[in-house]
Amino acid sequence: MHPNPPVLAGYIRKLSLCAALLVGSSCPCPKPSPQDKLVIFAAASLRDAFYALGEPFGRMHPDVKLTFNFAGTQELRAQMEHGASADVFASADVRHMDMLAQKGLVQPPITFAHNKLVVVVAKNLAPPIQNLTDVPSASRIVVGVPEVPVGQYTLHILQQATSSMPDFQTRIEAKVVSREFDSRQILAKVRLGAAQAGFVYQTDALSAPELAVVHIPEEINATAKYLMAVPSKARNPQLARKWVDFVLSDVGQHILRNAGFMPFTSGH
Numbered sequence: 001m002h003p004n005p006p007v008l009a010g011y012i013r014k015l016s017l018c019a020a021l022l023v024g025s026s027c028p029c030p031k032p033s034p035q036d037k038l039v040i041f042a043a044a045s046l047r048d049a050f051y052a053l054g055e056p057f058g059r060m061h062p063d064v065k066l067t068f069n070f071a072g073t074q075e076l077r078a079q080m081e082h083g084a085s086a087d088v089f090a091s092a093d094v095r096h097m098d099m100l101a102q103k104g105l106v107q108p109p110i111t112f113a114h115n116k117l118v119v120v121v122a123k124n125l126a127p128p129i130q131n132l133t134d135v136p137s138a139s140r141i142v143v144g145v146p147e148v149p150v151g152q153y154t155l156h157i158l159q160q161a162t163s164s165m166p167d168f169q170t171r172i173e174a175k176v177v178s179r180e181f182d183s184r185q186i187l188a189k190v191r192l193g194a195a196q197a198g199f200v201y202q203t204d205a206l207s208a209p210e211l212a213v214v215h216i217p218e219e220i221n222a223t224a225k226y227l228m229a230v231p232s233k234a235r236n237p238q239l240a241r242k243w244v245d246f247v248l249s250d251v252g253q254h255i256l257r258n259a260g261f262m263p264f265t266s267g268h
Contacts, residue, residue, distance in 0.1 A: 038239050039067045039085060041076045043092035043149070043226070044182040045115065045201045049259035050090070056255075057246050064239060072148050072182040080105055080231065087240040090228045092201075093149035097227045109229035112247050113261040116221050117153050118205050119214040120190050121197045132161065132216055135197055136171035142189045142198040143172075145179045150186065153222035154199040160220035203260035226261070 042050050047070045054066045069076065069086070077096040080086060081103070089106060091097040092115070100106045121129045121138065129135055144151030158169040177195060180186045186198040191208055201224065205213050228247065230240045246252050253263065 036061075036064045036236060036239055037067060038064055038087050038236055038243060039069065040088045040090065040243065041069045041071075041080065041084075041086040042088075042090040043073045043076070044070045044184045045092055045150070045204055046070065046090055046226070047184070048207060049113075049203065049256055049261065052255050052259060053247060053252055056251060057243065060246070061239075061242070074148050075181065085233070085235060086231050087234040087236050088228060088243055089231055090226065091149075092224055092226055093152065094225055094227065095152075096149070097229060100231075101229070104232055106229035106231050109227040110244065110248070111225055111264045112228050112244075112252075113226040113256050113264055115201045115203055115224035115226065115261055117150070117157060117199055117216055117224070118202045119197055119216065120187060120200055120205050120208060120211040121214060122190065122193070123210070123212045125196060129197060129212070129214060131214060133165065133168075135214065136168065136175060138175060138196040140177045140195040140197075141172060141175040142178045142180060142186045142195040143176055144183065144186060144199070145181060148181055149224060150183045150199070150201065151179065153224055156222040157199070157216060157220055206260045226264075 040050065047068075050068060050070075054068070058064065058066060073092045073096045076089065077091075077100055080089065080100060089097070089100070090112075091109075097106070097109050101109065119129075119132065119135055121135075125138070127137070129138060135141070143154045146152065146155060158172055161168045178189055180189065183200045183204045187200050187204050187208055189195045190198040190211060205211070228244050230237050230244065234240050247256070257263065
C-alpha cells in the first residue's frame with residue numbers, strides 16, 4: 001500500500017529541513033556581527049552616574065556592549081600600570097591621572113565634573129550631629145586612606161578646619177575606627193552601623209536617604225575634580241571618544257547634575 005502523496009511530500013520536507021540543520025555551516029544566511037565592546041574604568045563614586053549615562057548611550061549605539069570596572073581611583077591606576085586594558089579612564093582626582101599621563105599611558109585628559117564632600121551620620125544619635133563642629137562627638141568615624149582621593153580631600157578639610165578649631169583634626173582622628181579605599185566603602189560602614197559618621201562625596205550621600213547629611217562649609221571644603229582620558233593603548237579609541245563626547249554633551253552633563261555632580265568649567 002503506497003503512502004498518500006500529500007503525506008509523502010510533507011515527510012520529504014521534514015527530511016530536507018533536518019538535513020539543512022545538520023549541515024547548517026553551509027547555510028548562506030549571514031551571521032550576526034559581534035558587538036563592539038567599550039571598557040570603562042571609573043572611580044567608584046561614579047557608579048550610579050555612569051550607569052545612568054550608559055542607558056541613553058546604549059540607545060544611541062545599540063551595537064556597543066558597555067563594560068564598567070568601578071573601584072578606587074588609585075586601584076584602577078595600578079591596574080592600568082600593570083597592563084589592564086581599558087578604553088576610557090575616569091579619575092576622581094588630578095594626581096592619579098597625572099601619574100598615568102607622565103608615563104604616557106593616557107592621552108591628554110579633560111575635566112568633566114566636580115564634586116564636594118559631606119559627612120553622613122546616623123539619624124538616631126542623641127544628641128544629634130547637626131554641623132561640622134559636632135562631628136568629633138561621634139564615637140566611631142570612618143574616613144578614606146590617605147592614598148585615595150576621598151582620603152586626600154578629607155585630610156585637606158581637617159587641616160583647614162584646624163585653623164579655626166585648633167584640636168579638630170586630633171579629635172576626629174582619635175575617633176577613626178576604619179580607613180577605607182573608596183567613598184562607597186565608607187558609606188557602607190555608616191549604613192551598616194559599624195560607624196556613626198563618615199566623610200564621603202555628596203553624590204554618594206544621595207544614595208543613602210536613611211542617613212543624615214552634615215554639610216561642610218565652602219571655605220574649608222575640597223573640590224574634587226573628575227577627569228577622563230582615553231588610554232594610549234585603548235582597543236577602541238574612536239568609540240571611547242564618542243563616550244567622552246557624550247559625557248560632555250548637554251544630555252550627559254544634565255545626567256551628572258541629577259546625580260549630584262557640579263558643572264565643570266571648560267578648559268580647566
